[in-house]
Structure formats: C-alpha cells, structure tokens
Amino acid sequence: MKGPNAKKRKTSHDQNNGRNDNQDDIFTSKPTAVFTPKGGRSHTLSIAIPGSIVANCHSVEQKSFLAGSIARALAVFCVDEVIIFDDDEKSNNTKKNNNDSNDANDSPITKTKHQISRDDSQPGGFTAYSDPSHYLAHLLSYLETPPYLRKHLFPMHPNLRTAGLLPSLDMPHHLRANEWCDYRDGVAISETVVDTGLPQKVNVTNEQYSDNARVTVRFSSQDEPDNADAVGSFAPRTEAGYYWGYSVRRCGPLSSVFEECPFDGGYDLSFGTSERGAPLTEVLKQDEGDGGGGDPGYKHLLIIFGGVAGLETAVRNDHQLREMGIRPTEAEKLFDYWVNILPGQGSRTIRTEEAVWLGLTGLRGLVEGTHRLRGSS
Incomplete structure (x- = not known):
C-alpha cells in the first residue's frame, strides 16, 4: 500500500485516449472527457x-x-x-x-x-x-x-x-485526493494552514485567513505539496485557462x-x-x-x-x-x-x-x- 507521501496521480488528458490497450474496443466504463486548458482566459x-x-x-x-x-x-x-x-x-x-x-x-x-x-x-x-x-x-x-x-x-x-x-x-476543481493539479481549492483551518483535500495540510505564507475561509492555492511543484501560494479564485482561469467553477x-x-x-x-x-x-x-x-x-x-x-x-x-x-x-x-x-x-x-x-x-x-x-x-x- 502506498504511504501518505506518495505522489498523486497527475490528471492526464490522453491516458489511453479511453481505449483498452488489450483490445480494439473503446473503454467506456469511466469518463474520459477531461477538461483541457488552452492557456489563460480573460473573457x-x-x-x-x-x-x-x-x-x-x-x-x-x-x-x-x-x-x-x-x-x-x-x-x-x-x-x-x-x-x-x-x-x-x-x-x-x-x-x-x-x-x-x-x-x-x-x-x-x-x-x-x-x-x-x-x-x-x-x-x-x-x-x-x-x-x-x-x-x-x-x-x-x-x-x-x-x-x-x-x-x-x-x-x-x-x-x-x-x-x-x-x-x-465533477468540474475541474472537484479534484480527488489522488489527482494532481497546480491549483486547488481549500479551506483555512488556521491563519496560514489550508486543508485542500490532500492527506497533508498546505502551508500558505503569502496571506493570512480566518478559519473556514475558502482559499484557492497554487503549488510551485508536485514535489512540494505541503507548500503553496494563495491566489485569487480567478487565477486558474486567467493564468492557465482552467474552468474553475x-x-x-x-x-x-x-x-x-x-x-x-x-x-x-x-x-x-x-x-x-x-x-x-x-x-x-x-x-x-x-x-x-x-x-x-x-x-x-x-x-x-x-x-x-x-x-x-x-x-x-x-x-x-x-x-x-x-x-x-x-x-x-x-x-x-x-x-x-x-x-x-x-x-x-x-x-x-x-x-x-x-x-x-x-x-x-x-x-x-x-x-x-x-x-x-x-x-x-
């Protein structure tokens, strides 16, 4: 069994393209229409x-x-x-x-x-x-x-x-615990600690929040999932082009x-x-x-x-x-x-x-x- 610090699966937009490797039949038991960002969007x-x-x-x-x-x-x-x-x-x-x-x-x-x-x-x-x-x-x-x-x-x-x-x-920001994205929504459990649904809590150093405030964070690296910067709720859309609810x-x-x-x-x-x-x-x-x-x-x-x-x-x-x-x-x-x-x-x-x-x-x-x-x- 994987430990709590194991890397999370990065959401892929071309995993097998919805096709079973062993057959020519289309694999339809799981949805494959994953949202793919196309660059920052201001409109x-x-x-x-x-x-x-x-x-x-x-x-x-x-x-x-x-x-x-x-x-x-x-x-x-x-x-x-x-x-x-x-x-x-x-x-x-x-x-x-x-x-x-x-x-x-x-x-x-x-x-x-x-x-x-x-x-x-x-x-x-x-x-x-x-x-x-x-x-x-x-x-x-x-x-x-x-x-x-x-x-x-x-x-x-x-x-x-x-x-x-x-x-x-099932929107892009409705992430599972085993899915990785550079952005994630969470809730502040202290002034600088945010629960983002991952096994480990995230430390935010650039902002301070009251308890139970909803926060959007941006990770600098998948190798450091316990540190992130707080960003505006619009940042995933304007910076990367994600649809963020x-x-x-x-x-x-x-x-x-x-x-x-x-x-x-x-x-x-x-x-x-x-x-x-x-x-x-x-x-x-x-x-x-x-x-x-x-x-x-x-x-x-x-x-x-x-x-x-x-x-x-x-x-x-x-x-x-x-x-x-x-x-x-x-x-x-x-x-x-x-x-x-x-x-x-x-x-x-x-x-x-x-x-x-x-x-x-x-x-x-x-x-x-x-x-x-x-x-x-």
Whole structure:
C-alpha cells in the first residue's frame, strides 16, 4: 500500500485516449472527457435567471431537480457567473426594504469565494417557499463547492435535505485526493494552514485567513505539496485557462443585474431571450477565420433568461426601469441583442431550465470563437 507521501496521480488528458490497450474496443466504463486548458482566459460568460422559477415547482423534489439541472448546464458550458434576480414586485420591495440589514438568508456566494462564512448559510429554516431566490442560490453554491469542502462550508440545513438527489458536477476543481493539479481549492483551518483535500495540510505564507475561509492555492511543484501560494479564485482561469467553477450572485430587480456587475467596465455584450426575439441564425454567422480559439470579440458576455411570464414581467416590476420610462414592450432596449433561442418550438412554453440549455447551446459558437456576430469584422 502506498504511504501518505506518495505522489498523486497527475490528471492526464490522453491516458489511453479511453481505449483498452488489450483490445480494439473503446473503454467506456469511466469518463474520459477531461477538461483541457488552452492557456489563460480573460473573457467570461455569465447568465442571469429569476429565482421565481423555483416557486413554479410544486414539490421539494421538483425544486431540487430544477436547481440540479441548471447547475449541470453551468458546469457543462463552463459558465463563470450565475446571477439570480427577482422578477416579481413583492420580492423587489422586500429586497429594497431589507437592503441595509444583515439578513441571515443571504446566500454565502453573494460574496466572493474567498469570503464565504459558515454563518452565512444558516437562515432560520427551509426557504424554497418563503424565499425561492435564496433557496436556488444556496443549492447552486453547494453544488459548485468541491465535495471535500462542503462539510466545512455548508453546515446541516433544511434547504439541503434533498442533497442526495442533486447531481454531481465533477468540474475541474472537484479534484480527488489522488489527482494532481497546480491549483486547488481549500479551506483555512488556521491563519496560514489550508486543508485542500490532500492527506497533508498546505502551508500558505503569502496571506493570512480566518478559519473556514475558502482559499484557492497554487503549488510551485508536485514535489512540494505541503507548500503553496494563495491566489485569487480567478487565477486558474486567467493564468492557465482552467474552468474553475462559477460564482453565484444574488441581486434585486433586473436593472441590478447590470448595475452590480463585478467586472470592470460591466458586461460589454448582452443577450436577452424571448420568443419575440430574432432567431440566432440572423444574429450569428460562422467565422471564416481559423476555426475558433482566438479573440472571441467580447470581454464579459451576459445572457439573461426570463421566468414563466418572460423578461417583460421583470421589466414591469422593476421600479427603476419604470422611472426611466422603459415599458415591458420595450424590454429589448436593455440588451445588445434580443434573441429567440428556438424558433418554431413545438410546446407552447419553454421552461427556464430548458431555455438555459438551449441558449448556451445556441451561443456556444460565439463563446468558442467559431461564430461571430453579423456585422462584426
């Protein structure tokens, strides 16, 4: 048996290429689609969804399934940020009145990943009915967190009583103890010691943290797994090109999605989705260049999905947009592009969790650089 100091297996992206060495048959008992970084990435992909979609589900199991379906889409399509906004007037008024209070229902990931506190995820009780936005943020935050950190960052809570029904996301930062990566997420157990899920604890000398703070570290060498430097949670993406999970931001009405953008300069490209929008085929064209991988043509891309009654309802219930004179029929003015992600749909409605998958699929070419906006050079 290997000792605790044995080297960890470095995650390989070409181990047998999923093929059994002794046979010509494809070996499919284990997944082989391992994420391969392609160099530092500065551009980001964000989506915004209304928390009210949780209220449209009747049972607790349906609510959990909805959160799990959205989380799977975020992971599969490498979404960097998900924003949960309120599209009903009652929630907006409550949010406005309690804006300055220290509400125990605030999601732990409304803060950055480095500022999560155990106390932030401990509201008084089950919030799927009383505060659907908090419930959705809580579950999405829980699923994004590496499994070996969840016991530290997410105490037992009524919202997590159906956690066993939630799917695994298996993202690049959800590392096993026997997998090696130059970056790793951990939790501070003292000012300079971090538990990263490895057998040995990691000493961090360039920063000091409070207990139970979530920390991203970078190792200088696989030969020294007990020493590392603390880095920003965005460093794996910007330095090496890893997809390192998504942040969860909860905000008030639709206008606050833009106003509270965490990126310098805001979102420079935005899409609003509606059955009354233009088909994506009229908005995008295939790139005639090198087939993708270059400059995507934007810095921070935002895709906003509406709830049961569409984005027009979110505009109607946004007091700031009303003061600006923007009517529900003018919702498209808020976005650079107003698109229909599935023209000719066979069902009368497309659920938001379905629209997220469809929208991210339709805009995948733009994200990957294989497609460009029509009219752009």
